[in-house]
Amino acid sequence: MDKTHNAQMRQKIDGLAAKQTFHGKAVFLFGHCSAAEEMLDYLLAKGIGVKAILDNNEWKQGLLCRGVPVVPPSYILDFGNGNSIVLIAARFYEEMAAQLRRLQYSGEIVKAVDYNSFAAYSLSDETFEAKKNRVLRGISTLEHIRAKYPRHHLVVCPYNALGDVYWAMAFLPAYCQMKGIGNTVVAVTGSGCGETAGLFCRKELIVLDGTEMDELVQALLFVKEDNCIIAHHDRPYTDNIIGYLNKHFLSFTDYYRCAVYGLPKGTLPSEPTGNETFPGSDLFIKGKTVILAPYAKSIVRPPDSFWEELAGTYLKMGCLVTTCVFGPETPIRGTAPLTLPLNLMVSAAVYAGHFIGIRSGLCDILSTAHCRKTVVFPDCMYSTTGKKVDAFFDMPGWEKIVWRP
Amino acid sequence: MARDNPSVISVEALNHRFDLANKGRAFWLTHGLDAYSRVLLLPYENGSAYAHAASALKEFAEDSPRRTPEQTALICLSADPAVRETGLQWMMITEEETESLIALYSMYEFTGRLVIASFDLPYGRKLCNLIAAGVSTGEELAKDVLLGALHG
Numbered sequence: 295m296d297k298t299h300n301a302q303m304r305q306k307i308d309g310l311a312a313k314q315t316f317h318g319k320a321v322f323l324f325g326h327c328s329a330a331e332e333m334l335d336y337l338l339a340k341g342i343g344v345k346a347i348l349d350n351n352e353w354k355q356g357l358l359c360r361g362v363p364v365v366p367p368s369y370i371l372d373f374g375n376g377n378s379i380v381l382i383a384a385r386f387y388e389e390m391a392a393q394l395r396r397l398q399y400s401g402e403i404v405k406a407v408d409y410n411s412f413a414a415y416s417l418s419d420e421t422f423e424a425k426k427n428r429v430l431r432g433i434s435t436l437e438h439i440r441a442k443y444p445r446h447h448l449v450v451c452p453y454n455a456l457g458d459v460y461w462a463m464a465f466l467p468a469y470c471q472m473k474g475i476g477n478t479v480v481a482v483t484g485s486g487c488g489e490t491a492g493l494f495c496r497k498e499l500i501v502l503d504g505t506e507m508d509e510l511v512q513a514l515l516f517v518k519e520d521n522c523i524i525a526h527h528d529r530p531y532t533d534n535i536i537g538y539l540n541k542h543f544l545s546f547t548d549y550y551r552c553a554v555y556g557l558p559k560g561t562l563p564s565e566p567t568g569n570e571t572f573p574g575s576d577l578f579i580k581g582k583t584v585i586l587a588p589y590a591k592s593i594v595r596p597p598d599s600f601w602e603e604l605a606g607t608y609l610k611m612g613c614l615v616t617t618c619v620f621g622p623e624t625p626i627r628g629t630a631p632l633t634l635p636l637n638l639m640v641s642a643a644v645y646a647g648h649f650i651g652i653r654s655g656l657c658d659i660l661s662t663a664h665c666r667k668t669v670v671f672p673d674c675m676y677s678t679t680g681k682k683v684d685a686f687f688d689m690p691g692w693e694k695i696v697w698r699p
Numbered sequence: 700m701a702r703d704n705p706s707v708i709s710v711e712a713l714n715h716r717f718d719l720a721n722k723g724r725a726f727w728l729t730h731g732l733d734a735y736s737r738v739l740l741l742p743y744e745n746g747s748a749y750a751h752a753a754s755a756l757k758e759f760a761e762d763s764p765r766r767t768p769e770q771t772a773l774i775c776l777s778a779d780p781a782v783r784e785t786g787l788q789w790m791m792i793t794e795e796e797t798e799s800l801i802a803l804y805s806m807y808e809f810t811g812r813l814v815i816a817s818f819d820l821p822y823g824r825k826l827c828n829l830i831a832a833g834v835s836t837g838e839e840l841a842k843d844v845l846l847g848a849l850h851g
Contacts, residue, residue, distance in 0.1 A: 389811045413808035417724050425807040426717055433708055444705040515805040516716065517708060518822040531808045532821040537844040538829060548834075556828035 295329045295383070296454060296484070296591055297621065298504060299407045303333055303383055306406050311340060315402070320345040320373045324394070324403075325384040326354050326364050328594050333383050333406055334360055345373075348380070350393075351675060357699055368397060375401040383407040386678070388415045411508045412531050432513025435506055439481065446479040446498060448522040452511045452529050454483040454504060455592070456490045456636075456655025461550035462525040463494040464563035469523075469555040483507040489636040490659065493566035525554050528677070539679040539686070546687050565662050572641035577616050577630050580645055584608045586626055587618040587651030593683065594672045595652050596697045601626040604650065616646075618656065643667070653687050661689070673698040716802055719795075723803030726796050732774065733812070735788075737849050741777040741816045742797050751841035752816035753782070759846050760785035773849060776800075814848045816841070 295303065310316060321342060323330045326349045337344055338360060347359060348367040357364045370378065380399075382390050383406040391403045392415065411428070414421050439448065449466060451459045459482055470478060479498035480491050488501040502510065511530050514522060527549035528536045535553040538544060544553065551557045574580070588601045605615045605626050616632040617625035618639075625631040634642055636659055643649040643663040650668040651657050657669055669692045671684035679686070684696055702708060732738050741752055756775070775782050776792040783789045792800075804813060805821045818826040818840060826844060829835040 388808070392811065410808075413811075415808075415810055417728055417809055421807075421809075422721070422724060429806055433713070437708060440705040512807065515822050516720075516802075517713070518805075520702075521705070524823045530823065532805065533824045534844060534848065535825050535829065537847055538826075538835065538840070540847055541843040542835070542839075544834060552832035552834050553825060553828050556825070556831040558832055559834070 295332050295407065296504075299329070299383075299409065300332060303329075303407045304336055306404065307333070307336060307340070307342075307381075310404065311342065315379065316342050318377060320378040322346055322348055322370055322373075322378060322380045324348040324367065324380050324382045324390050325386075326351070326357075326359060326594075327384065328590070328592055329383040329407065329409075331359060331594065333381060334362060337381075345378075353675065359699070367393060370394065370399050370401075371397060373401075375399065378402075379404065381406045383409070385409040388413045410531075411505070412512060428509055429512055429516050432509035432511070433517065435502070435510045436513050436517070436519065439479070439500060439510075443477075443479040443498060445521070446477045447475045448519070449478050449480045450507075450511060450514065450522065450524045451480065451482045451487060451491075452507055452524055452526050454487055454507075456486055457546070457658035458526060458655070459487045459490040460493070460655060460658040460661075461547055461563070462554065463491055463496065464565075465550050465555050465557060465561065466494075466525070467564045468557050468561050472555075472557065481507070481510065486636070486655075490655070493568040493637055493659065494564065495566075495568045523554075525550075527554055536677075536679065539676075539681050543681065543685070545685075566640075568637055569640045569662075570637045572634075572638050572645045574645065577614065577632060578642075578646055579614050581647040582612065583614045583616065583646035584648045584650060585616050585618055585632060585643055585646050586629060587649065587654065587656050588626060589619070589623050590652045590654035590656075593653060594674060594699060596670065596672070596699075598626060600697060602628065605629050608648075613648075618651070639663075653683065653689070657689055657692075666693070667691070668693040668695060670695045670697055672696075717806075719799045719802040720806045721803075722796070723799035723801070724809075726792075726799060727803070727810075730790065733810070734772075735774045735812060736772040737774075737814055738810075738812050739773060739775045739814045739816060739846075739849065740792070740797065740800055741775060741779070741782065742801070742820055743778040744794060745817050745820065747837050748816065748818040748841065748845075749779075751837040752845055753779070754838070755842040755846045756782065756787070756816075757785055758842065759849065760787050814845070816845045818845075 321344050326347045344362050346363050346365045349364050354364045355366055379402045381404045387405050451462050480496050481500040482488055482491050483502055483504055491499050551561055605628050608615050615629040617629045619631045640663045643660055644665045648666040652670045669689045673696050674683055676683045676686045774788045776790050801821050826840050
């Protein structure tokens, strides 16, 4: 989860706990993912036990997460509607809540995080009015953008993910050439995505917060904005190109190349020109330093013990080992913390000699780094597709470790 | 919505679109479409997508006896009465009613039951790109992606 969603989750749980909502109830989470794990950690830290994690994925059922079993959703029916509660921190909250209701579960279902402001399965007057106002706010944002960039092709990266923005930018020049597009302005969410777009020397760049971006996207959908593209492989909800994965295969990078931009498969991505030269550091022995990147926002990550063992291997070989950290993240035990702006990461990795990271947007940013690179994948499916994460997000040319939870 | 001045969106045009979305809401409620597990909207004036979707629908219908009752709670909304010949439950829908449902769906995701059989509607859908890039064909996309959503 990003900081905003994490804070939202904590506030929701704190509120429920203050009202004694959990008292005497079996607590369930629905949907095993990195967000659910964060929520689980918070609940356990508050002394609130979790009975089980419900999940539709048969492959995950039977696993243990912090000692809590992952079970089929029908398991909830063994518990009374009055003495259980289900917490959901997932984009597909509406569908998941609907599924529980179809199972005849009438207990309390709580949306712990509002991941999906686009969905509200209701046609009430109140909902319609609220959504109309939301569109109007988005239109206000659009009008401000167009006041500054009336004729620019508006390229919207709707999701706060570095890798998504990286490939949207990498294939943008070829798209513009194919379509005869001159000037573009790019809209992204959050400073990290702003830095990522900046790697491609984007001069016309708008950075919005998550709410502003969602509202802008909804406005674009509603007014059918000309001279614009929503450059994402999986959002918003109206676009179903990700459905191609259910019976066929297209890699993450090809999704941007072919599905988002309509470019032929052989089209080469542009390389970023905004990377700067790493000046060196006391933390590094040139060519004999390992940079670990164990953190990712939206993927189940191996425990610290996995990374500590990995770090230990390289420390014994006489390497220096650092951990890439941002914000409240802490370095792996025995390693030094390393915080660098994104435009120094490529040259820092080359200087260091070896980068080992959980599959995240940082790996995409390092795709042009000429050094030893290892990517760690959890052995699980990508979202609701039937495709493995390591297949969809494959990093050709990288060494690969697949970690099974 | 085309605009002479890109930085100004006409209030009149906007209100017309909200009215259209409201008509879509009335249509959905009047016809009780929440009773179905899937509502397949086939926009008729939609180029090759309609032809491919209609063809894939025939095949889907032939497969229907093998599906569970929950999976067959499907209704097709189309201006084309030929859809009735598939044996699937069908309701006539005009072009304006089609636009009203799409306008509503573009305003917010009001349901998880609606499947729109089009390569480029609602706005921003990019299935056509897979055809342009040579990755897939209209026939394959209609069968596996558009109607594939009926199996979900």
